[in-house]
Every structure is written in structure tokens, then in C-alpha cells.
Amino acid sequence: MSKKSRKLIRSTPAAPTVRADGPSNPDSIPVPAQTFWFLPEAEPLAVNERDLHDTMKQWRHGRATRSIWDAIQNAYVAIFSVLMIGAMITNLVLKAQSTMAGCSELACQSARTLVPWATWFALLGLALGISRLFGPVLVSAAEGFWLMDAPIQRSRLLSGRLRMAVISFGLGAAVLGGLTATLSGSSGLEIGLWTLADGLGAAAVTAFAAAEQTRERSKLTRALQTVLATLALATLILTVAVASGWMTLSLPVGSSTVVPAAAASIGLILLILELLAARRRLGLIRRARLVSGGSLVAGMQGAMYALDFGLIRDIVVERAAVERGFVKPTAGRGVGLQALLWRDLQRLGRFPRPLVPLAASVVAPYALDALGLTTINPFVSGLILVVVLVPFLSMLRVLSRTGGLARMFPFRTSQVRTAAMVVPLFLALVWQAATIPAFIGITSAGAERSALDGTAIALVTGIAGWLGAVRWVTAKKVDFNTPMVATESGAVPPALIFNLFRGIDMVALITAPVMLGGSPLYSFALAGVAFVLLRGTFNSDELKAQQEQLNREKEAAKKASGQKIQVQRPRR
């Protein structure tokens, strides 16, 4: 226990003692000893929220077993590695910036002009989406239970949370925006202005989401998010179109600095206005709304400790389903495995939203080709396809995360899994068909390939993305009962490290032959092996049971053949 905690405990007034020896005045009527007390009749003292907050902070400090310095000392290897990798990345970024800045091709010029715009729209949309998902103002379950019902001014406690959310989103967006502007070869002034524009814009939309949260509204936030996502996509398509030479873009001189400066100014004004609006009504947010965001964060934190990204997604999906609550039931079709397949198809009609990012991701291979990144195009596009295909594999996810549901279907695990993989495969094939021109090479920057080669590489990318998504949703969670690996951060199960690369490994494996200049046939062969493994063909329990069944049948057959066959002699 820390000194602070001991001090706090000592400073707490002692509990009232019970007088069980009866009244001091013998003439008065004897009163039984009191074992409970009502609240004092006197008005309670006003609570200072800041003091309360400080007390909570002290309690937390009291529970800490290590200081920050201790933690840094223990994690020095990790910190050193981060610094080394950070320096390497910075060096790479600076090199890329100087290369892009010196590039005078159409592709580079369009990227320099339009990519920061697309990033601005995308970052604002992302900040708005995440803010809406979590609150953005939230409290933990414990704070919600113990503090929010107390006679305190909630707004005073919550204002810190609002500030933290706005600053976090602002800083995050500023870093990402600045990085994108740097990589696209913008000048120093432009990079600075775009960094400001992205940071202030993201902070402003977070404050806007908080203001909407105080009014218990989400329609406007959703609408704005859709608009921003559409604009980001449209700008990205425009970038590809200009880089491919399909159209020309002539912007007035100075627009590359005026536009981000204007965006930053508007962002600042909106930030101030929305912060004031949110701050004024902060105390009106319902406890349930505050706690739900906190619970979501707590659940995700738990999943993050095990690096179980699948579980994080499950939590978000479950929450979205609870928010929706009710659906109009539709009758199923088919029997046996067909029923599973039809349900997966019907799900597409019911939840068509994931089709939008899937359609949008078709632009990615074209954009990469326009940027001249022909070699790594299959790998990067495959990874993007993994991300957009995962929502279509929700049936497979549920069937593979626990055995309970799969056990109810009268099929082999491999059959159930294959049925749940069909619809996403069909979508991946449609995606690859739409991206064939990008792999053939239609822009001026990318390398040219024959139609056959381009089609084969598009197919490899589509299959790699599909199998990567399957691997991502079916990967087993970390088993902490297995032997651990000793690291500087303590004992770690090996699966925890591999969890970081699930999905990525499949894409890298399948696209490696084509990226190294080999024949796509090698990729197809690897994909075939991966498919056989991922569909659960080699389930050890299943194989053991099959073997035992075979043995029993053999034994039975042996017994049967051992019995003498009685043949009736022919009568004469």
C-alpha cells in the first residue's frame, strides 16, 4: 500500500460506535440499541467535483504498484525499438517526400493536389464515426454507478472527458494528415497547413458529435459521416482519373495553400462553436448513454490485451445489433446446407451497408497503379480487400468462435465453414473482375501487363483477400494455458504475437509469388492449400473418430467373414 493510500485511510473519520448499554438517564423510556442510521437531517455539504476527482485520482495512485519511471525502465527494450523503428520510418517518409516533391509527372501532381483533400474528408468522417460509436463523452461502469447519481454537477466531471476526446481526435488526425501531406510531396507550408486543417477539423467534428450526444440525436451525425465518406471516395476517384489522364484538373494558382488554410479556419470556428454548445448541455447526457460508451471501451480494452481483434469487432457488431433491435423476419429457403447459403445471401439484402466500402475498395488497385506501385499492388489491395470482406463473414465468425452453434447443424465443420464462405467468395470474384484493368496497367505511371497476366494477378489478389478475411475471422483466440515465451514485458503466449498478423499472413503468402515475378500458378497452388486448411478439413477429432469408425467396421466385417457359410448340399 502506498503512503498516499495509508494517509487517506487514516484521514477517514471513524464509523459511529453503537451504544448498547442503554440510556444514561434512568427515568427515560428504555430505547433499544440502534443498529442503523437514517441520513442526517441537516443539509449535506455541497460537493466540490474537482476535489472528488482528485480523491479518485489519489485512490488510483494508491493502487499503483509501479511508477512511470519503473515501467519505462522495465520496457526500455520496447522503447528503444520504437525509437529505432520511428527513426527509420521518419527517414523513409522524408526520402519519399523528397522523391515525390521532385516528381513532375501527372500522377505525382494530382496526388500532391488531391490526396490531402481525400485524407481530410476521410479523417473527418473517421473521427465522426468513432465519436458516434463511443459517445464521444463516456464514463466507466463504476463511475456511472457511483458518481453519476450523486448530487454533483455532472458537467464539471464530464468536461474533462470532452476535452480529452476532442484533443485526442485532433492530435491523431493532425499526425495522420501531416504524414499523408508529406508523403504526397507537398511543400513545408502546405504540410503545416494540412496538419492544422486535419487536426482542427477532426476536433470540430468530435465536438459536434458530443453536442449531438447531449441532444440524444444521431441522424445528423450519420448523414454528415456518409457525406464525408462519399466526398473522400469521390476525391480518390478523381485522383485516379487525373493520374490516368482520363481528365485534366486545372486549379487556380495558390489553391494548394488557400484551401487548407480555409479548411483550418473553418475548423477552428466550428470547434469553438460546437465545444460551447456541447459544454452547455453536458450535464444532460443520460447515465446509460455515458456508461454504454465506457462499457464498450472496457470490453475492447479486455480484447486488446489478448490482441483479439475479432472479439473487438464482435463487440461492435453486437452493439449495432442491439441498437437496431428488431428486423422484419424473412422466410428461409432450401434445406440442408442450402439453407445456410440462402441466409447468408438474405443477410446481404438486410445489411447492404458493407457493400459500400467493398465497392469503394475497387478504386484502391487503380490508385496504387496510378501511383506507380505496381509491384506491391496485389499485396496492398489484398489487405484492403480483407478489411472490406470481413463484415460479410459474420456467419463464419459466429460458427467458428464457439462450438455451440456449429454443433447444432448436422454437417461436418468443413461443410458448414465452406457454406459460410461462398457468398464472400462470390463478392471477391466480382471485385477482382472490376479491378482487372488496374492489374493490366491502364495509368501512365504503372507497369503494363498482358490481359492474361493482369487477369490472373487480379484473381490472385481477390482470392488472397478472401482467404485473408477467412483466416482473420476463424483464427483461434489466444490460449493462455499453452507454454509461454519469456519477453521483457513478461510471459507471452506465442499465439498472441501471431494474432497481430492473422489475415496479413495469408495475403503475403498467396501474393508473394506474383510480387516476386513468379507465375500466378504458384499463388493458386498456395491458395488451394490454404483453403483446405482454413475450411477445417483436417480436424484432428474428426479424423480420429473417422479412423475409429473405420476400425469398428473392419472388425465387424472380419467377424462376419469368420463365420462359416452354410451351403446346402444338392439333393439327388
Add this chain to the structure above:
Amino acid sequence: MAKRSTVLKVAGLSKSFGPVVIVENFNLEVREGEAIALTGRNGAGKSTVLRCIIGADQPNEGTVEVSGIRMSETNPDIRRDVATVIDDLDFFPDLSVVEHLDLLARAHGIADAEAAVDEVLHEVQLVPQSGQLPGTLSSGQRRRLALATAFIRPRKLLVLDEPEQRLDVEGVQWLAARLAAERNRGLAIVMASHDPLLVQSVATRIVRIGADAPATEVAG
């Protein structure tokens, strides 16, 4: 009268977690039309036995056979014959109550799936919730849905882990009557329960599992 065939045979089942022995040398034979109630204190090993019976956990020793087939959770024949309601049941977050039942009925090849689903929905009193997604159901309603998933499909053996959990008094009475009827129709039932009403009305045999004593059978 023809001899009823053995549906479940458990022989010498032992299960331990590390040094802690949960169940040792557990034997059980269940025939058609028999209902076995596993009783015992919390932590006695009832759920562990059930999990081993359905193949969710692998026993350290011993064998489990269902209709003469060695237990393998992934064997389609066993999946076809054994209906379970234990704690690891999951639901599709985006399918409604009625769609879950419809999917299961169709997957098991039930000819008139819609009629079967309607009947079960009425029975478990989830008609008003038929369009609801599982995440919005109360814990009692989720338990009713779990039971409905076991009743909608063909089965030879029904394995239930504390099926009375979260059910109201009427619900437990309905469940007791339903399980007794199932047993009388020839279904084999193995259940763990703490509810005396359920045990008395359904069980033909009671197997008491204790932490410090071997399983003992009591005539039901």
C-alpha cells in the same frame, strides 16, 4: 415388449484440470425413454460430465458413445442425433428469433419448416419477440430460445445443463411437462438440474455427483 436400445454409453470417464480431479471413473448408460438427472453441489462436476458427453471437452480417460458411435463433436451423425442446451450456445447477432429456428429446421431437413417453427415459437411463448435480434432479448427469453433450438430439430438424445435457469415458475412447469412428454415418446434425456420439481417430474433415474464420493444412482 422389445428391449429399448442404448442411446448413450459412458464408460470410465475421468476428467481433471491440472491436479484437480473433477470426475473419476464415471459410468452411465441411457436407453430410449430414459431421463437421467445429474444432481450435486456447485462445482461437483455436473457440467463437466455433460460437456464431455457432448464432446465439447475431451475426457482424460474413458469413452462416450452415442448410438454405438464414438463421440466426436464434429461427426455429422452425432450432431444429427444429439440436441444440446448448455452454456456455450451462441446466436447470430443479425438473425431474428424466428429466423434462427427456421434456419435450424431447414438445416435438419424438416419438410414444413414454417409450421414447425410456428408451433415451437408458440410453445416457448416467443411469438411477440419473433422479429427481435438475440442481443435485445432478456436472459429468460434467451433461455427459451435456446430450448426452442433443441425442440425444433429431430433428436435422439437431449442434453441439458440446468435448463431451468432464468425461467419463471410457469416456465419451469412448462419445461417439466414438455421434457416428461419427450421422455414418454422415447427420447433419451440427460440433464443437470438443481430444481426439485424438474428432477422429480422428468427423471427416471437420479445420479448424484459429489466432489468426494463416486457418482451414486438413486431410482427416480
